[in-house]
Amino acid sequence: MSSPSCSVLEMEIFQYIDVHQNDFIEDLKEWVAVESDSVQPDLRKEVIRMMALAADRLGALGATVNLVNLGLHQLPDGQDLPLPPVILGELGKDPQNPTVCFYGHVDVQPAKKEDGWKTDPYTLTEINGNLYGRGATDNKGPVLAWINAVETFKALKLISLTFIQAMPVNFKFVIEGMEEAGSLGLEKLLQEEKQCFFSDVDYIVISDNLWLSNKKPALTYGSRGNACFFVEVQCGDKDLHSGTFGGIIHEPLMDLIALLDSLVDPTGRIQIPGIYDSIAALTEKEMKLYESIEFDLEEHKNNSGVKKFLYDTKEEILLHLWRYPSLSIHGIEGAFHEPGIKTVIPAKVIGKFSIRQVPHMDLSVVKQQVAEHLEGVFSKRNSPNKLKVSMPLGAKPWLADVNEPVYKAARRAIKTVFGEDPDFIQDGSTIPVARMFQTITQKSVMMFPIGAADDGEHSQNEKISRHNYIEGTKVFAAFFLEISKLHQHLAETSNMVADN
Known part of the structure; x- marks a missing residue:
């Protein structure tokens, strides 16, 4: 589903993604098959193997990939285990383009069939349009959706009837394998790379959370x-x-x-x-964001399995979840x-x-x-x-400004792909990496989820729908175009002001 106002280029991009969607699902199937559980020490080798797979995937795009060794960490029993390396990837260095850094992780929470899974958690299984498997939505699916979007531009540059002279943005990638175990070693690495790897980054995008609704897209600007x-x-x-x-x-x-x-x-x-x-005091401007949010109390109860909440209205529920x-x-x-x-x-x-x-x-x-x-x-x-x-x-909690260019570009991309404006939401849980990136790099950080509220991250029968995975790939591709246009407009406006 895409907006009638799509450009010829966007239509060609979306068509390519539709045609290759089964290939993208096969890639996810390969990644889900790796039991990259970072919580259990005896599976550390699988996490390291997963990092190598992700590095190879980026390398195939033509990205420069650096697997940074983080050394060892000591377990409570005194055993030393190697930390999985962190991927620092880079694709494109056009000084006229904005540079967008994507963060994701490819490790997962523990999962066993006997825990109550209907399918083998490490065999991606499609049932009624849903792709079930550990890591499908948290976070292998969104990481691959971003990579798929980049791959689409690379492919169309070679075969497109529409002339694509260059990538719309420069890409950087930070992909880790210890997020589910506390992102050990990541903060130190970000500090070390603050003046180097992140020096030319304009925006940081994280896609490691979910929509508030099962159907309506959302952008996240804060977490507790x-x-x-x-x-x-x-x-x-x-x-x-x-x-x-x-x-x-x-x-x-x-x-x-x-x-x-x-x-x-x-x-x-x-x-x-x-x-x-x-x-912090609740402002009138902030409260207006709550009015348009699509939030189904009954749907949320069904997702949770409880019969009654402490509060009865949408506003009360959201305020007590977020504010x-x-x-x-x-x-x-x-x-x-x-x-x-x-x-x-x-x-x-x-x-x-x-x-x-x-x-x-x-x-x-x-x-x-x-x-x-x-x-x-x-x-x-x-x-x-x-x-x-x-x-x-x-x-600590994290909070971003929804008026920043990165949010405006993502909003336009969502409108193009899904045909409606997103909800601007906060997350009641804690997302340490968002605060970590914002504090250390001092760059604009945005949470850009593509998973639905009922995806069941960390739970039995975790899934991402085929629709969200493929449309998520499209929305990331549309975002690349939108942030490029917005960045160019801001640069032109700045030059006009300087000339005057």
Whole structure:
């Protein structure tokens, strides 16, 4: 589906992509077949093999490819494992063209057929127009869609009836194999390459998230941060028999449950004093973005499998997903969790929870507020047990300006391919790489998803539809043309101002 206003060149591009769509799906099938699970150490060789495949694919386009060695990292058991190399690729150096850097990853989350998959997770399987397989939408499909779009321009330069003298943009690629395990080594590499590889980059595009809807395209301009906490309560060095000691000691698990229960009220509001004080004010201009967003509450409930949300309107739901912090409890370590019952009193338990932060919350302040709140609740219990609160992980929120040229070009490309304007959305989850690239490179960063809301990233039966994969390839190709035109217009306007 493309807009009637498509140019002759765009029509030829889209036709080429349609004709070669089965080839593009075969490429995805080859990539999905590689069990590039970066979480499990025994599959590290597969991740490295996947990086080599991606490098070969870029090399076939004529790109200059550098596989950067990141060295070793030590596992908790003391074993040293090689980190997969990071691909730094480059194609085109025309000083008249804008330079667009694409980031993606080719590692995946663990997946086994017995986890509840209807198909083999590492055999791309098409059912009713959906392409099922681990990594299909996160993130092998979008990475390949970008590469397919570049390949289309390369091919049409040779065979097109429409004269394509040069690529519309210069391309750079950053592709890694450890995103699902925390992007180990990437931040250091970006720092090292800030003055070199990124010096001539104008825009950075990331396609590693999903639309808000199953059908309507979206562009993402922000994501929440995340502060992860451990709260540990310990009474002794060994577990105790509940028949011998139950009723005469302060049990750690009871203390912990009271602490966890104090964090959030039944309406979802966080009970930690001061936690909402520094949140960025919601502007009228920002609120207008919410009005046009297509968001189906029932569809979202179906995607989640729950019967009722805490809030009843689109605006309330989106505000609490994007603009307000949330607190989630994730588990308790040390408590018996196997089937059946074990009548022991655990000596030490660790509660795990996280707070999704929004601008302008300060991580160090949040950490202090959490600690003070839990210590205050604990002191009122008059428990002799030991309390320890820690924040092992903290990631800051990310926010971009939707009026930047890169967003304008992507919006036009979406209108051309899908026939409608995209929703401008934020992401309730945390996307550390977006903040990382923006902070280190000081370049414009955009999240440009092509996957639908029901793609099931990280879940069983992950998929990308044939439609989204192929139309996603088209929209990336259209984006190359749009950002080139917009960049040229900005340059001409700047020259006119300078002349005057």
